Amino acid sequence: MHDTSILLIELGTVLLALGLLGRLGRRIGLSPIPLYLIAGLAFGHGGLLPLSASEEFIEVGAEMGVILLLVMLGLEYSAGELVGNLRASAPAGLLDAVLNAVPGAAFALLMGWDWVAALVLAGITWVSSSGVIAKVLNDLGRLGNRETPVVLSVLVIEDLAMALYLPFLTAVLAGVSLAAGASSLVIAVATVVVVLLVAIRFGHAISAFISADDAEALLLGVLGLTLLVSGLADWLQVSAAVGAFLVGIALSGPVAHHAVQLLTPLRDLFAAVFFVFFGLSTHPGEIPHVLLPALALAVLTMSTKVLTGYLAAKRAGIALPGRFRAGLALMPRGEFSIVIAGLAVAAGVEPQLASLATAYVLITVVTGPMLARLPDTEWFKAMLRRRTAAVAARAALQTPDPHL
Amino acid sequence: MRVRVEQTALPGIGVRHDLVTASGRRIGVVSHRSGRRDLVLYDQDDPDACIASLPLTDDEAEALADLLGASLMLGQLAGLRSQAAGLLTEQISIPAGSPWAHRRLGETRARTRTGASIVAVLRNREVIASPGPSFAFQTGDVVVVVGTREGLDGVAAILAESDPDG
Secondary structure (H helix, E strand, O other): OOHHHHHHHHHHHHHHHHHHHHHHHHHOOOOHHHHHHHHHHHHOOOOOOOOOOOHHHHHHHHHHHHHHHHHHHHHHOOHHHHHHHHHHHHHHHHHHHHHHHHHHHHHHHHOOOOHHHHHHHHHHHHOOOHHHHHHHHHHOOOOOOOOHHHHHHHHHHHHHHHHHHHHHHHHHHOOOOHHHHHHHHHHHHHHHHHHHHHHHHHHHHHHHHOOOOOHHHHHHHHHHHHHHHHHHHHHOOOOHHHHHHHHHHHOOHHHHHHHHHHHHHHHHHHHHHHHHHHHHOOOHHHHHHHHHHHHHHHHHHHHHHHHHHHHHHHHOOOOHHHHHHHHHHOOOOOHHHHHHHHHHHHOOOOOHHHHHHHHHHHHHHHHHHHHOOHHHOHHHHHHHHHHHHHHHHHHHHHOOOOOO | OOOOOEEEEEOOOEEEEEEEOOOOOEEEEEEEOOOOEEEEEEOOOOOOOEEEEEEEOHHHHHHHHHHHHHHHHHHHHHHHHHHOOOOEEEEEEOOOOOOOOOOEHHHHOHHHHHOOEEEEEEEOOEEEEOOOOOOEOOOOOEEEEEEOHHHHHHHHHHHHOOOOOO
16 A cells, blocks of 8 residues: 555544544543543554554644644633732742642652653643633633632642743753853743743734734734744754743734634644644553552542642631542642653653553543542532531630630 | 622633522522533532533623623612712602603703712613613603702702793
8 A cells, every 4th residue: 555545544544533532532531631641642652553654644743742732721811910919929920830740759769760751750740731720610600609719829820830840851951060050040941031021012913914904914923923933942952842932822812713713623633643742652561560569659649639739728828628629629640740751751751651651641541630620529518517617616625715 | 788799710711700598508600701601500518629610691691691690780879878988769659640651761861950860760660771862761660860959959950941942
């Protein structure tokens, strides 16, 4: 058979399988991310149906997937929102970073890996999945809840922190010295700050430059600008993903609104390809070896996320049930963790890392949304009521009776 | 009485407005960027959580706002009378046999001639807020006018005219 026909047949099979999996996922109320990862495992080396001709195409598609995931993430926020959030929620963000990145790094060092792998694993365990969590909050009808802004601002801070973390990681993975890594970080910080300032001051001008009137011109304009900036960012070793994220933030108003509508189907297509590609680069045979460590890491860092949400909500004056809702909602890790692991795998860090990250994300993204429903169950509410009553009783015992 | 509405930004999603009613219940509206509105009702035992979240489309939200806003609209007009000294509101009816029935609001040229504005028309117990110049009167309509004493008298005189073209 001709190469092109094999390519088309393979791609068609993969996309058709993904479509069926997506439908299955919606029916059982599961995020498609774990399903796409499993599909990638099945199509990869040592899987059920190894792909040959389309691997290169999928690799480029995966790169597009990361860029589209991040530009859409950026489009969801305005620069003003990001800066406003930074002021209000910096302590919660810091707490989140310490409680969740440190266990990841410590775990990597315990596994006997070097500090580069520790830096990678810290990032993987740190960031929650904005996409999955926003969907879970929506599905559970919690968007109106008073702890929801706390959850969302933790996610915003994480996304913003990634704009600094990713370029730093890219520099470290490129094997440059600590001094060069530091200068790369300075470039990244300066770029992010300049883009935020430009977006706040001239966001309207940039958006006016790309007219929202003509759908075709808008699609090509936004996509072209995103790829161009991503490419330049990559060339400066600031990471293509961050470039895309910053383009998303800089666009605002009707342009951002229409661009979201136009880019969503493209994002869905290429993001699916990206998750499959990551599954492809993992050897399914290695999963059993890393299953126990991944499970231990998941239990550890899912508990620290619950603590993060609990403390952040407590700081915002939310009552006990709301603190648990915030904590349990924050557990799933997803697209960012895979983006980070993808960078590390491409750079050839620690061969076991890809399979560990796959297993870890699979565990958190499947169990996280299920555990997020816990606070709505009757027995959980009853338990909290008992606890509140016990605390009140203890407090009553300790305070001396004013009548005595 | 003024109602206090609390506004909270939901980054990435939209904005939430909520208020506590006189009966002590908290209700709110989550406005998504896409135009979707969620009507949310909070739990009495756990005031941080909502027990119901009703997604409404643009049109549904507007219809509901119309239903809820009708009495509020009159309340605001009644309040205006006492707040702004010298500015009055009056309700003038279009009786059966009036020459204005089936004629357009623009033809009265009420604002140009008197300085008073027709801000609403009450028809079959419904409020038609800010009618445009092409709005056609019907028998039984009650026209709500805002203006000075002289202005209101002027509009009343125009609407009482037997021959509008005269």
